[in-house]
Each structure stands twice: as C-alpha cells, then as structure tokens.
Amino acid sequence: MSSAGVPRVVIADDDDDIRGLMQIAARRAGVEVVAAVDNGPAALDAVRAGGIDLVVLDISMPGMNGVEVAEAVRADPVASATLILMVSASVQLLTDHGVVAERSDSFIIKPFSPKVLTARIREMLGMEATV
Template sequence: MLVVDDDPDVRELVAFKLTQSGDQVRAVADGPAALRAVREAKVDVVLLDVVMPGMSGLEVLRELRADPATVELRVILLTARTQEGDLEAGFSAGADDYLTKPFTLWELTERVQAVLAPTES
C-alpha cells in the first residue's frame, strides 16, 4: 500500500495502523513522490490526500488513470473536503472510494478491505 499525505502526522498514523494490520506500507509526502513510488514497486491500493501543495491528489489520480499500467490501481481519496461537488470531482477523476477526515482507523481499514475485496481470489 501507498499512503500519500503532506501532513506528516496523518501520514505516519495511517501507515502505522496499516502496518499493524499486517500490510506492507510505503508513505510519501507529495504527488510526484507518489507517482514515482507507484512506478517503482507493485502497489495494491493508494490512500491519497486530495489537498496537497504543488500537485493535488486529483491530479495524481488523473495521471494514474491515464496510464495503462496503473489504470486499474485501487485509489481511496482522503480529504477534509466534504461538499457534494468535491465528492463528485473525486469519483469523476476515478477514485474507488472517498474517505473524509477525520476518520477512525477502524473505518480506514474497513474501507481498504472493501476496496481490495473484489481483487482477492
């Protein structure tokens, strides 16, 4: 899994919780680093902050969906933005799920499991 968030506290907490659940997790702080990480190693799901300086999570998501190598990659957007238009923008860009901050760690792990469930055999 890849956790992408410019807030180090959120990034470290999410990565720690997912690691405790037995997942292999890599965490990065921005969009360009996320794109590099996805290209360097196999990733099953990306937990992607929407609002980041420089390159937004939506821009990262659009690049992932435009690339045949990552078009099927599962992406959950993490954001404090809760307006209906924000949700529509996230799903229109290709998000598999949209989790609003603050969220519980239980909810996070449940959403990750739900997104991954269709690909498990």
C-alpha cells in the same frame, strides 16, 4: 500483489501525523506500505514503479494534488488498475460535481478513525475482516 500475496499500498498525505495514522491503519489491515510520502509527485512515482494495489491519496498536497495524481494514475497503462482511496477534510471537495467520485474508487472524510480506514482498506482489497 507481491509474491507473498500481500497487497502493496502507497500512502500520500502532507501532514506527518495523518500520514503516520494512515500507515498504522494500513499495517493493521495487513498490507505492505511500500511508500509513505508527503507530496503528489512522489506518490505518482511510487505508484508508477509498479505492483501497487492501492494508493491512499490526500486531496490537498504540494506539487500535485490528489485529484491530479489520480488522473495521472488512471492514464498510465502500468498503474491504471491501482485502486484509489481519496482522503480529504472537505466534504465539498469529495462530493462536488463527482470530481473525486469519477477519479477514485472510494473516499474517506477527515478526521477519520484509524479503525475505519483499516476496514476500508481491507474492504477495497477484498480481504477478509479481522476479528
């Protein structure tokens, strides 16, 4: 967490509108959005910079998909403790063979309500619910 104790989050989704909704939900959760990017390599770079508590990853992104980013985060000694929240429109991708379950801490299926994403972010980071 940052020196102010505010959790730091990276958001990655190649859809501008979804990324915007994710940023709104994250800010409502009371976290600092350190980076909001549209591709896997940029997400990985932002997480590897250090001090990131949670990364919200779309599965389908250019450069590297969310699963590849998650694998790289888990393999990186600096970033391996970062929590991973996967997001996808494909229920099958999220549930098949435990691929995502093994690489993430939680997942949400698109379309999602920003309210649900806000609650999930707060839950994952151990933050008290807002009224």
